[in-house]
Amino acid sequence: xxxxxxxxxxxxxxxxxHSENRLNRILGPVALTSLGVGAIIGTGIFVLIGVAAHDKAxxxxxxxxxxxxxxxxxxxLCYSEFASMVPVAGSAYTYxxxxxxxxxxxxxxxxxxxxxxxxSATVAHGWSKYFQDFIGIFGLGVPLLFSNAPFDFDPTSGLxxxxxxxxDLPAVLITFAVTVVLVKGIKESANFNAGMVIVKVAIVxxxxxxxxxxVKPANWIPFAxxxxxxxxxxxxxxxxxxxxxxxxxxxxxxxxxxxxxxIGFDSISTHAEEAKNPQRDIPIALIxxxxxCTILYIAVAAVITGMVPYNKINIDAPVSxxxxxxxxxxxxxxxxxxxxxxxxxxxLVMMLSQPRVFLAMARDGLLPKSFFGAIHEKFxxxxxxxxxxxxxxxxxxxxxxxxxxxxxVNIGTLFAFVVVCLAVLIMxxxxxxxxxxxxxxxxxxxxxxxxxxxxxxxxxxxVENWIRLFVxxxxxxxIYFFYGRKHSALxxxxxxx
Numbered sequence: 001x002x003x004x005x006x007x008x009x010x011x012x013x014x015x016x017x018h019s020e021n022r023l024n025r026i027l028g029p030v031a032l033t034s035l036g037v038g039a040i041i042g043t044g045i046f047v048l049i050g051v052a053a054h055d056k057a058x059x060x061x062x063x064x065x066x067x068x069x070x071x072x073x074x075x076x077l078c079y080s081e082f083a084s085m086v087p088v089a090g091s092a093y094t095y096x097x098x099x100x101x102x103x104x105x106x107x108x109x110x111x112x113x114x115x116x117x118x119x120s121a122t123v124a125h126g127w128s129k130y131f132q133d134f135i136g137i138f139g140l141g142v143p144l145l146f147s148n149a150p151f152d153f154d155p156t157s158g159l160x161x162x163x164x165x166x167x168d169l170p171a172v173l174i175t176f177a178v179t180v181v182l183v184k185g186i187k188e189s190a191n192f193n194a195g196m197v198i199v200k201v202a203i204v205x206x207x208x209x210x211x212x213x214x215v216k217p218a219n220w221i222p223f224a225x226x227x228x229x230x231x232x233x234x235x236x237x238x239x240x241x242x243x244x245x246x247x248x249x250x251x252x253x254x255x256x257x258x259x260x261x262x263i264g265f266d267s268i269s270t271h272a273e274e275a276k277n278p279q280r281d282i283p284i285a286l287i288x289x290x291x292x293c294t295i296l297y298i299a300v301a302a303v304i305t306g307m308v309p310y311n312k313i314n315i316d317a318p319v320s321x322x323x324x325x326x327x328x329x330x331x332x333x334x335x336x337x338x339x340x341x342x343x344x345x346x347x348l349v350m351m352l353s354q355p356r357v358f359l360a361m362a363r364d365g366l367l368p369k370s371f372f373g374a375i376h377e378k379f380x381x382x383x384x385x386x387x388x389x390x391x392x393x394x395x396x397x398x399x400x401x402x403x404x405x406x407x408x409v410n411i412g413t414l415f416a417f418v419v420v421c422l423a424v425l426i427m428x429x430x431x432x433x434x435x436x437x438x439x440x441x442x443x444x445x446x447x448x449x450x451x452x453x454x455x456x457x458x459x460x461x462x463v464e465n466w467i468r469l470f471v472x473x474x475x476x477x478x479i480y481f482f483y484g485r486k487h488s489a490l491x492x493x494x495x496x497x
Contacts, residue, residue, distance in 0.1 A: 004103035004480075006490055008364070010431060013086045013098060027274050029281040031194065035349050036268045036289025038193040040261065041200060042346035045207075045300050046339040047126035048261055050318030057254030059305040060224035062298050064254030065261075069294035071457060072262045074450030075417040076290050077440040078424040080283035083269045084438035085427075092266070092416045092423075093360055099423040099430070102366075106484055108419050109361045110476030111412045114469075116354035117392055118409040119263055120175070120347055124397030125149065127343040128170035129316040134336035142169060152401045160401075171397035178348050179390030182355075183376070183383045196345035201296075203338025206331075207319060208299045214326045215306030225310070226250045233459050248460055256410060256460035261297060263413045265290045267353035279437035351393060355385040365491075366484035411465040412472075414458045421450035 027035075053061040082095040093112055097105035132142055141147070146169035151160045181192055229240030230250025240250045248256075268285045272278045304313065307322045314321035320339060323331040355372075359382045362373030376383040424440055424447045440446050 004485060005101040007099065007101050008094075008097040008105070008490065010086070010098055010434060013094065026276065027271060027281070028276050029284045032268055032271065032275060032281050032285035033289050034194045034197050035271065035352075036265050036285050037201070037293060038197045038345035039263075039267050039349035039353075040265055040289060040293040040346075041197075041204060041296060042123065042126075042339075042342040045204060045261070045297060046130060046319050046343055047122075047316070048258055049297075049301055049304060050313045050315045052254045052258045053301070053305055053310045053318070054313050054315055056226060056230070056249050056257055057251050058222065058225040058310040059220040059302075060226075060228065060251050061254050061258065061305060061310075062301045063224075063228070063251045064258050065294065065297045065301055067251065067255040067453075068259040068262055068457065069290070069297070071255075071259070071414075071417070071450065071453035072265060072290055072294075073287075074446050074453060075421060076265055076286045077446050078421045078450055079266055079269050080286050080438045081424055081436060081440040082420065082427075083272045083282040083286070084279040085434060085436055086272075092269075092420045093357055095423045095427075096419050097364070099426040100419065102485075102488060102490065103480070104419070105364075106361075106366055106480045107473060107476065108416055109357055109366070110473065110479075111416055111469075112357045113354065114472050115263065115409055115412040115416060116267070116350050116357065117389065118396060118412070119260065120350040120354065120389070120393040121171075121396030121400065122260065122409060123343055123347045123350060124171040124175050124393060125168060125400075126316075127174050127340065127347060128168050128397075130320065130336055130339040130343060131170045131174075133317040133320055134333075134340060137333055137336070146170075149399055149401050151399075163401075167398040169398070172394045174344065174347065175351075175390055175394040175397055178344070178351055179387060181348065182352055182386050182390075183381060184379060193345050193348055196341045196348075200338050200342030200345065203335060203342065204296050204300060206338075207335060208296075208303055210328070210331060211300075211303035211307055211323070214328070215303060217306065219306050219309050224251060226253070230254065230256075231456065231460055232462075236463070247462055252456065252460045256457040259410050259414065259457055262290070262293070263409070265293075266413070266416070267349055271353070271356065273356075283438040351386070351389055354389045355382040358382065358385040358389075363489070365487040365489040366480065411458055411461050411469050414454045415469070417454045418451050418458075421447040421454070 049061060052064055053059070057064045086094060086098065093105055093109035096108040132147060135141065144164060145166045148163045148165040149168050150163060150165055152163050226249035227240040228251045230237070230248050230253030231239035232248040232253070237248050240248075242248060265286055268289070269282060272282050275281050300319070304318060304322050308325050312325070317336070317339070320332045320335040323335060358367060358372040361367045362369045362371070372382070372385045374382065374384045425444055427434070428443055
């Protein structure tokens with residue numbers, strides 16, 4: 001176990017910053033913030049708001065967004081401190097390696113693989129629904145056999161049911177298209193994302209302004225039909241009343257689900273190695289994108305639940321469908337188009353981040369370097385792992401239902417946030433004099449608050465998510481002990497030392 005508990009020296013991490021086999025530093029604060037907004041705004045507004053309002057929180061989903069955003073603020077401050085200290089690819093995986101040891105770093109890295117891959121699949125599934133909603137305006141449609149995942153998940157019974165489809169073809173096609181763009185290069189990907197961000201922010205503002213004219217305050221009553229709590233422990237409600245089938249419901253349960261909408265902000269830290277001035281630009285992008293998006297989320301949630309009764313909100317395409325229900329057909333066209341654009345940028349950033357985690361783990365010898373650490377000579381991108389990510393995301397997005405995917409990724413993300421907050425506390429103790437261009441304020445309050453709020457949201461998820469997480473981590477542990485531990489780069493480093 002001594003090997004598994006060894007930590008990667010901070011001096012070695014800083015040495016890697018200046019190594020030759022690194023990614024191009026071409027991203028400034030605007031591009032990084034755009035990547036953050038690109039990752040955050042999309043699925044939360046255009047897809048998951050319907051699930052959370054309909055099944056978990058009702059109009060009080062606005063409070064769910066506020067709670068989830070507060071948890072993210074604490075985590076973002078901790079991410080900013082680490083990203084400014086060690087501006088290399090890897091995000092929470094790298095931070096854990098320096099503070100908690102190799103085994104915990106592997107667990108976090110394996111967890112991040114789950115986070116980004118399943119998040120991408122969820123986004124691809126949401127993109128498919130809006131695409132079909134959009135072409136439906138023109139009387140077109142995708143054949144039933146290729147319009148949906150073959151299974152759907154019923155939250156009240158916890159059972160899967162057949163949809164009659166074979167697989168979700170639009171989700172598969174958009175995944176492959178994004179993969180091609182990502183292999184091409186980070187500059188092309190960032191420029192493509194920036195254009196889409198401008199379009200979707202304009203659409204979000206249109207939703208807020210136009211939708212506010214059709215708000216009926218009566219639709220906000222009752223404001224919290226499922227209650228203001230919803231805190232549970234491994235799926236068993238301990239604060240508030242359980243919903244149908246015993247599943248947790250309420251504001252906190254809604255926050256645990258809607259938390260998925262915020263996971264894009266941490267992907268900014270995976271691009272620290274590609275930032276021109278990471279010590280300054282990463283904190284600006286992390287905190288700036290999070291604050292802007294939280295405000296927009298709350299505003300859109302208030303408008304949508306005010307336009308349509310929460311129990312009549314369409315789960316698959318809630319925003320465009322809400323405008324259709326109030327008789328604004330032309331707005332449905334614009335919003336569906338904007339949603340397609342917005343969700344595409346989310347998918348791009350999620351799939352952009354996944355290979356960077358693979359790259360960091362491969363550099364440390366925990367994954368085969370010849371494949372996961374391969375950098376394209378011309379494009380300077382981790383092209384092999386990008387293609388592998390595209391294939392994996394296409395399979396998940398085409399075969400699994402939205403509800404199942406959304407809850408699966410949330411618990412993995414929250415777990416990573418807990419570790420990053422804990423790592424800040426440890427690093428402040430073990431390396432008090434290390435250079436910190438950005439320092440998280442009010443330590444130890446901020447990291448402790450981040451740990452507690454993220455754990456609270458984790459406990460508010462159904463027990464099935466814990467089981468899936470443990471199974472995934474168990475698979476990862478087997479790979480680590482049979483491959484990673486033996487091939488770790490620290491073996492050579494310690495021998496030379």
